Amino acid sequence: MNxxxxxxxxxxxxxxxxxxxxxxxxxxxxxxxxxxxxVMLNAAALAFIVGATAWGQPEGQAMFLLVITLAAAExxxxxxxxxxxxxxxxxxxxxAASRMQG
Amino acid sequence: xxIAFYVSALIAVLATIRVVTSFSPVHAVLYLIVSLLAVAxxxxxxxxxxxxxxxxxxxxxxxxxxxxxxxxxxxxxxEASAQERAWLQPRIWVGPALLAALLLLVLLSTxxxxxxxxxxxxELITATAVGxxxxxxxxMAVELAAFLLLAALVTASHVGRLERTPDxxxxxxxxx
Amino acid sequence: MMMDSFTTTLVILSFALPLAxxxxxxxxxxxxxxxxxxxxxxxxxxxxxxxxxxLIAGFTGGDGTPRTVHLWTWxxxxxxxxxxxxxxxxxxxxxxxxITGVGFLIHLFAAWYMRGEEGITRFYAYMNxxxxxxxxxxxADNLLLLYLGWEGVGLCSYLLIGYYFQNAAxxxxxxxxFLVTRIGDVFLALGxxxxxSELGTLNISEILARAPQTWETGxxxxxxxxxxxxxxxxxxxxxLPLHTWLPDAMAGPTPVSALIHAATMVTAGVYLIARLxxxxxxxxxVLLLVGLIGAVSMLLAAFAALAxxxxxxxxxxxxxxxxxxxxxxxxxxxxDVAVFHLVTHAFFKALLFLSAGAVIISCHHEQxxxxxxxxxRTLPVAWGxxxxxxxxxxxxxxxSAGYYSKDEILWEALAAGxxxxxxxxxxxxxxxxxxxxxxxxxxxHGPANSDNARHAxxxxxxxxxxxxxxxxxxxxxxxxxxxxxxxGGVLPPNPGESVEGGHTMVAIIASATVIxxxxxxxxxxxxxxxxxxxxxxxxxxxxxxxxxxxxxxxxALFDRLFVRPWQALVxxxxxxxLDQTMSLSAVAARWLNVRLxxxxxxxxxxxxxxxxxxxxxxxxxxxxxxxxxxxx
Numbered sequence: 001m002n003x004x005x006x007x008x009x010x011x012x013x014x015x016x017x018x019x020x021x022x023x024x025x026x027x028x029x030x031x032x033x034x035x036x037x038x039v040m041l042n043a044a045a046l047a048f049i050v051g052a053t054a055w056g057q058p059e060g061q062a063m064f065l066l067v068i069t070l071a072a073a074e075x076x077x078x079x080x081x082x083x084x085x086x087x088x089x090x091x092x093x094x095x096a097a098s099r100m101q102g
Numbered sequence: 103x104x105i106a107f108y109v110s111a112l113i114a115v116l117a118t119i120r121v122v123t124s125f126s127p128v129h130a131v132l133y134l135i136v137s138l139l140a141v142a143x144x145x146x147x148x149x150x151x152x153x154x155x156x157x158x159x160x161x162x163x164x165x166x167x168x169x170x171x172x173x174x175x176x177x178x179x180x181e182a183s184a185q186e187r188a189w190l191q192p193r194i195w196v197g198p199a200l201l202a203a204l205l206l207l208v209l210l211s212t213x214x215x216x217x218x219x220x221x222x223x224x225e226l227i228t229a230t231a232v233g234x235x236x237x238x239x240x241x242m243a244v245e246l247a248a249f250l251l252l253a254a255l256v257t258a259s260h261v262g263r264l265e266r267t268p269d270x271x272x273x274x275x276x277x278x
Numbered sequence: 279m280m281m282d283s284f285t286t287t288l289v290i291l292s293f294a295l296p297l298a299x300x301x302x303x304x305x306x307x308x309x310x311x312x313x314x315x316x317x318x319x320x321x322x323x324x325x326x327x328x329x330x331x332x333l334i335a336g337f338t339g340g341d342g343t344p345r346t347v348h349l350w351t352w353x354x355x356x357x358x359x360x361x362x363x364x365x366x367x368x369x370x371x372x373x374x375x376x377i378t379g380v381g382f383l384i385h386l387f388a389a390w391y392m393r394g395e396e397g398i399t400r401f402y403a404y405m406n407x408x409x410x411x412x413x414x415x416x417x418a419d420n421l422l423l424l425y426l427g428w429e430g431v432g433l434c435s436y437l438l439i440g441y442y443f444q445n446a447a448x449x450x451x452x453x454x455x456f457l458v459t460r461i462g463d464v465f466l467a468l469g470x471x472x473x474x475s476e477l478g479t480l481n482i483s484e485i486l487a488r489a490p491q492t493w494e495t496g497x498x499x500x501x502x503x504x505x506x507x508x509x510x511x512x513x514x515x516x517x518l519p520l521h522t523w524l525p526d527a528m529a530g531p532t533p534v535s536a537l538i539h540a541a542t543m544v545t546a547g548v549y550l551i552a553r554l555x556x557x558x559x560x561x562x563x564v565l566l567l568v569g570l571i572g573a574v575s576m577l578l579a580a581f582a583a584l585a586x587x588x589x590x591x592x593x594x595x596x597x598x599x600x601x602x603x604x605x606x607x608x609x610x611x612x613x614d615v616a617v618f619h620l621v622t623h624a625f626f627k628a629l630l631f632l633s634a635g636a637v638i639i640s641c642h643h644e645q646x647x648x649x650x651x652x653x654x655r656t657l658p659v660a661w662g663x664x665x666x667x668x669x670x671x672x673x674x675x676x677x678s679a680g681y682y683s684k685d686e687i688l689w690e691a692l693a694a695g696x697x698x699x700x701x702x703x704x705x706x707x708x709x710x711x712x713x714x715x716x717x718x719x720x721x722x723h724g725p726a727n728s729d730n731a732r733h734a735x736x737x738x739x740x741x742x743x744x745x746x747x748x749x750x751x752x753x754x755x756x757x758x759x760x761x762x763x764x765x766g767g768v769l770p771p772n773p774g775e776s777v778e779g780g781h782t783m784v785a786i787i788a789s790a791t792v793i794x795x796x797x798x799x800x801x802x803x804x805x806x807x808x809x810x811x812x813x814x815x816x817x818x819x820x821x822x823x824x825x826x827x828x829x830x831x832x833x834a835l836f837d838r839l840f841v842r843p844w845q846a847l848v849x850x851x852x853x854x855x856l857d858q859t860m861s862l863s864a865v866a867a868r869w870l871n872v873r874l875x876x877x878x879x880x881x882x883x884x885x886x887x888x889x890x891x892x893x894x895x896x897x898x899x900x901x902x903x904x905x906x907x908x909x910x
Binding site for chain 1: 879880882886890
Binding site: 083 | 144148149202214225232235251257
């Protein structure tokens, strides 16, 4: 039993993160964008856990808890916005909501 | 233990690929749940059972259920899939995918050139240690998290309120 | 000396009540309604007047020594420790009585005058704030606190002149008043700096004690200090050459003109010079200049008043003229007499302004003399007010309050060895007769010249009648007898007290002048109306009319001398080289803006892609930097 090198854990986190990022960039449907965001947050949380277990310190797990809190808050607000978007435009096309040019 | 890690890592990556590429919202959510469960397995394998449990309960349980509810509420079904298929042309996704791959390369090179050299042997970090940290020196962070959740609650209840849109009143009009 | 706590309470109440009124009104947010606001505004000043009356009763009953109420120390910076302390002596009590007493009557009248106007809460909040600031000005025992009140009354004056702010001209008038008085205020501030750097204190009694020890009579420094203080007084009291704001200040509601621009604030300059008499007696040349400015202002304003058509502008020039009398009295060293005239003037000019307000409201906001007339039957109360106030203004012998104070001024001028100033005073008295008679005949006699005048309705009610009646009583000889003369020990003795005989002679000459002036005015404006009207239409008469109507053209002169050169300078400076260099960055920013704005598509995915691109580049750079930079 040699254990898992810390690099492998971080590579997994990087893979998940870039996958989520790619989804964020090329999806137009807001639901998928939100799910991509969840994937990215999850990857960040994974990196924290990897760090915590590698150095045997509980701080990483505490950070994981905060990241989960953040993900919950983000999902709630994002979904509320999505319902509003659907209500106003009858579809989930993010490009439709470009009137503010912001 | 290593085997568990690598197998669940593979599952997680594959499931995530399906999440970002699938055309049906329901399939995507299901794949996302699989991915999250796989990540939870990774946590167990690494020796963080508390985090794994939380991942299952909060992420796969609560947050994903929220997504499913919204999908049910908005009745995203077959025609949405056709729309997705039309939107996901290669000329749209090739550029971002290449960019993401470039970023991945940079990240990987940085990780591999690092001199961490640590090996995770699967020692347990108990919930007691985490709890003692959170309700001791990190109490302020917990308070901040509570504030964040409260703010999210208020925002969601405000933003999610449905008013009558202009085109419902006049039949036709600029969306606000 | 220590004061008993009851007196201290009264002192604090007298100036805290108006402040409390302001705060209540300001924070009520209009919840009090019109009647409630008026009640709060009037009651706070009325209670302050009661407290002042009580204080005066206690003061005259006591030994009459000045007392100081120390509230707290304002700032403490090394030697500079101005205190929040209030002084009670004959002078400040007299001023307090005028401010709260006349102020109360005017507030009461305003309850009638302002009925149905918009923003009555705002009006009373400003008025109460004014009373508070004015009380602070006269009760301050150091010059810094006095300056606070000085600026406070200036602010309230600005706010109230611009009360009808929907009309841009009113805002302009308020702006002009603020700017012109500000010139004087700068002089006053410089004077305070000079006094502090030379004497090391701003406490008034200490200044008056130290000044004779520090300076010789007529030394350059004391002359400069006196000149700077005089500059402040000229601005506030609308004397030459800083007088141009007062006629325009009539844009405010008439009670404001009565309170601020006739009875109290404009006399603050007189109060200031009387309060700092020790400095001016050390600078006799400047003191003489005060008298000369007063005499010239009095005459110029009297001529200007002859050629005005707006009731309130006639009264404004007459105010300026009467303050000229006070300055004349100050200039001959008769400080006590100047304050005496200040008090009687406050009574009769407030009466005249309130009567004018009654006429204006009754005639549906008609202010032009030429369009009024024949109102003595329909508006008996206002007519009576004008008769009594006008009698006091022209100093009708024996029966009017103005006679006693103006006669004193003329006598002191002669006694101080300035017969020229006395002759100017006599000429001014004759001119006063002319414009007063013209005003009263124009408003109340002859034919009614417009529908507004024909359909006038007299005001009724306590708020309308009581102030006019009380002020009318005070404008008769009763008011002059009531004047307590509390200044023993505060102000130096008048020059006339050391001269024997001659007072009766001056009184007879003055009375004869007034009666002759009245007779001439009656003949001129009653029997020779048509001849006068022909004269002012062409030739010399028309030119004189225009000159006087425009108040000797000071506005145009200042416009040529200061405003236009300044505007030309500004125009020239707008495009100099330095400015162009500065605007380069603005041009560059605009150029970039036009190009960058195109990247704002509103497409969330574009932003995400660009952000990721940036992050990737930064990470790439960081990863490659050690390799590129080598060992560095």
